[in-house]
Amino acid sequence: LMLDDEVHAILTALAIVVAVAASYLALAQPGGYLVLAVLSPEGALGPYPEVVYEGQRLEFKVAILNGYDKPVLVKVEAASSCGGLAEWRPEWERIALVPAKGNVTLDYVGRAGGACERETLYFRLYEFNGDQWVYTGREAYISYKVKTLGGLP
Amino acid sequence: LNAVVAAVILIVSAQVLGGAWEVAVELAGKDPRDPHYARAVELVNEALEAAEEGDEDLALALLDQARLEAGLASPALPAWTVAASGIVLVGFVYYALPRLWALAWLWARRGWLARIRGGRG
Numbered sequence: 681l682m683l684d685d686e687v688h689a690i691l692t693a694l695a696i697v698v699a700v701a702a703s704y705l706a707l708a709q710p711g712g713y714l715v716l717a718v719l720s721p722e723g724a725l726g727p728y729p730e731v732v733y734e735g736q737r738l739e740f741k742v743a744i745l746n747g748y749d750k751p752v753l754v755k756v757e758a759a760s761s762c763g764g765l766a767e768w769r770p771e772w773e774r775i776a777l778v779p780a781k782g783n784v785t786l787d788y789v790g791r792a793g794g795a796c797e798r799e800t801l802y803f804r805l806y807e808f809n810g811d812q813w814v815y816t817g818r819e820a821y822i823s824y825k826v827k828t829l830g831g832l833p
Numbered sequence: 834l835n836a837v838v839a840a841v842i843l844i845v846s847a848q849v850l851g852g853a854w855e856v857a858v859e860l861a862g863k864d865p866r867d868p869h870y871a872r873a874v875e876l877v878n879e880a881l882e883a884a885e886e887g888d889e890d891l892a893l894a895l896l897d898q899a900r901l902e903a904g905l906a907s908p909a910l911p912a913w914t915v916a917a918s919g920i921v922l923v924g925f926v927y928y929a930l931p932r933l934w935a936l937a938w939l940w941a942r943r944g945w946l947a948r949i950r951g952g953r954g
Contacts, residue, residue, distance in 0.1 A: 692927075696920065696923070696924075699919070699920065699923065700916060700920055703915070703916035703919050703920075704912060704913060704916045707912035707915055707916060749909075750857075750860070750861040750862070751856075751857045751860045751861065751874065752857070753850075753853055753854055753857050773844075774881075774885070775845050775850070775853070775881045775885070776878055776881060777853055777856070777857055777874050777877040777878055777881070778874075779860075779865050779870065779871070779874045780860070780861075780865045781865055782865060782874075784878065808850065808854060808857075810854055810858075
């Protein structure tokens with residue numbers, strides 16, 4: 681019937697308009713995210729060392745995942761809890777360009793401190809905004825017990 | 834043993850940082866799947882590493898190359914074009930496909946199918 685055809689046409693047109701709007705909203709989401717993670721030297725989420733010796737060489741991988749539609753220029757800083765985090769004195773830093781919807785892995789190489797029994801190594805992620813480094817609020821850490829080699833030459 | 838905590842902090846010069854930022858700006862809105870895009874990112878990261886190791890001349894040369902690669906990368910498709918393609922596809926499936934199928938069916942019935950049936954009859 682003619683009326684049925686008209687109703688059908690209107691419903692189809694409505695469905696198409698809703699589909700257009702929904703597709704646009706789904707695809708044009710302006711938001712994004714950055715993820716910072718500490719990985720084992722093999723690039724996995726663990727195992728991490730639980731006990732290390734003072735001065736022992738430590739290796740980790742630091743992964744940064746960019747969920748934005750644009751590349752992001754980032755800086756990762758590392759600081760030890762034994763060195764006094766209140767003033768945030770970084771002891772290691774690396775800068776990298778992370779592609780849009782991509783990731784970058786950086787190699788951290790450092791040594792375990794002996795100033796405290798338990799050391800926590802903090803990593804902080806900064807983003808360059810064209811003028812200055814801005815802290816993203818993203819932080820990752822790894823904690824281990826430090827043993828001293830007392831009595832040994 | 835004295836407490837030696839970590840490696841030395843290596844600071845990248847403002848010139849290198851500015852170059853890396855320029856490439857990042859150039860790459861915004863480009864297609865990340867483009868090989869030029871990937872190469873540009875790789876070159877910037879190599880340049881940053883070179884700068885961290887103290888070789889600023891190499892870093893600047895790599896950044897020049899990265900700028901060229903970034904310029905060659907193709908722009909990403911805007912979201913509305915993807916949505917429009919989806920609508921065209923839906924339209925094709927909903928409107929054109931049944932009609933094409935009906936035409937093909939009619940053609941078949943009038944053509945070889947009819948002849949086969951006629952021959953058997």
